[in-house]
Amino acid sequence: MLKKKNKYVVAVAGATGAVGREMIELLEERSFPVGGLIALASESSEGERLQFMGRSVTVRRPAKDSFNDVDIALFSAGSERSLEFAPVAVKSGAVVIDNSSAFRMDPTVPLVVPEVNAHAIAKHRGIIANPNCSTIALVTALKPIHDAVKIKRVVVTTFQSVSGTGKKAIDELAGQTVALLNFRDIETNVYPHQIAFNCIPHIDAFLENGYTKEEMKLVDETRKIMEDDSIRVTATAVRVPVFRCHAESVNIETEKKISADEVRAVLSAAPGVIVYDDPTRGLYPLAIDVAGKDETYVGRIREDESLPNGINLWLVSDNLRKGAALNAVQIAEYLIR
Numbered sequence: 001m002l003k004k005k006n007k008y009v010v011a012v013a014g015a016t017g018a019v020g021r022e023m024i025e026l027l028e029e030r031s032f033p034v035g036g037l038i039a040l041a042s043e044s045s046e047g048e049r050l051q052f053m054g055r056s057v058t059v060r061r062p063a064k065d066s067f068n069d070v071d072i073a074l075f076s077a078g079s080e081r082s083l084e085f086a087p088v089a090v091k092s093g094a095v096v097i098d099n100s101s102a103f104r105m106d107p108t109v110p111l112v113v114p115e116v117n118a119h120a121i122a123k124h125r126g127i128i129a130n131p132n133c134s135t136i137a138l139v140t141a142l143k144p145i146h147d148a149v150k151i152k153r154v155v156v157t158t159f160q161s162v163s164g165t166g167k168k169a170i171d172e173l174a175g176q177t178v179a180l181l182n183f184r185d186i187e188t189n190v191y192p193h194q195i196a197f198n199c200i201p202h203i204d205a206f207l208e209n210g211y212t213k214e215e216m217k218l219v220d221e222t223r224k225i226m227e228d229d230s231i232r233v234t235a236t237a238v239r240v241p242v243f244r245c246h247a248e249s250v251n252i253e254t255e256k257k258i259s260a261d262e263v264r265a266v267l268s269a270a271p272g273v274i275v276y277d278d279p280t281r282g283l284y285p286l287a288i289d290v291a292g293k294d295e296t297y298v299g300r301i302r303e304d305e306s307l308p309n310g311i312n313l314w315l316v317s318d319n320l321r322k323g324a325a326l327n328a329v330q331i332a333e334y335l336i337r
């Protein structure tokens with residue numbers, strides 16, 4: 001358990017990555033009481049200097065003694081590093097908030113979106129897991145509807161930006177776009193196909209059931225966070241040539257009837273959600289508008305005319321902020337309350 005202090009030593013593992021950099025920015029932006037920042041990354045970034053609160057912090061490689069004196073360790077350096085170093089950090093007395101998928105489905109590890117299940121934080125035994133970026137946005141919008149009319153089934157299709165894969169993927173989309181517009185050959189290293197001017201229905205590895213791991217994360221994590229295994233979820237995850245923000249088309253079947261206006265009212269009152277829904281004026285959530293925002297934006301709310309109790313909606317959320325770094329920092333804020 002975290003001891004109450006005026007200031008906390010915070011480690012960021014993966015400090016030079018797309019999520020890690022965002023975490024450091026958010027700690028500063030939200031005035032988290034940081035008494036010391038430990039920035040960890042791979043060998044290739046060792047010695048690099050990052051700016052935090054007007055001071056320069058040297059990046060180090062994680063080692064067995066990296067977490068001595070650390071109170072909170074934010075991990076975003078991939079599952080392998082989490083599996084190796086999260087237990088080391090816990091043993092050193094830190095509470096770990098892990099962005100990777102390493103511990104998400106471990107029944108002893110809370111999987112938390114503060115707007116949905118903040119109460120689960122208290123059950124941690126040293127590690128708290130941050131859900132998948134698409135799951136975070138999805139459950140933020142689903143929970144208030146579930147509380148109102150109980151959700152039976154969800155059909156979700158995601159449109160996921162390249163920053164969800166990390167900094168190499170951002171470079172790949174930029175590099176391929178420039179190359180193609182200049183009639184040059186492209187390099188494809190991160191994705192199985194060209195991502196510029198393309199959509200790829202393949203995120204993470206394929207499983208025996210024909211789904212990808214990313215799709216099954218949406219299914220399993222949604223049920224765990226909503227604490228309801230009766231909700232049926234099916235997902236298709238698509239990578240799109242967008243730099244930042246994931247969008248999702250969501251079809252929801254509910255037990256009781258709810259109108260589109262009632263959904264708008266329920267979601268307007270929900271924490272972390274902004275209803276942005278006026279198609280007559282061309283207003284609906286767009287990645288370019290939601291980038292840098294904290295909330296999950298929801299629009300195109302309408303009744304599914306093919307079902308007695310069905311709702312369709314479209315949501316957009318910044319995957320690097322609410323989908324990763326912000327959610328982790330919010331959990332840290334709960335820990336020090």
Ligand SMILES: NC(=O)c1ccc[n+]([C@@H]2O[C@H](COP(=O)([O-])OP(=O)(O)OC[C@H]3O[C@@H](n4cnc5c(N)ncnc54)[C@H](OP(=O)(O)O)[C@@H]3O)[C@@H](O)[C@H]2O)c1
Nearest residue numbers: 014016017018019041042045076077078100164166167324
């Ligand atoms: N991107 C998202 O939207 C998102 C959302 C939710 C969860 N996540 C999860 O967050 C994690 C990081 O994602 P990302 O998008 O930030 O990836 P990224 O941009 O590729 O950054 C990876 C970070 O991990 C560090 N790292 C790599 N190998 C390492 C090693 N052997 N030892 C220590 N540090 C190492 C990298 O250091 P170098 O810079 O030195 O290589 C970098 O700081 C992943 O587990 C991912 O699944 C990402």
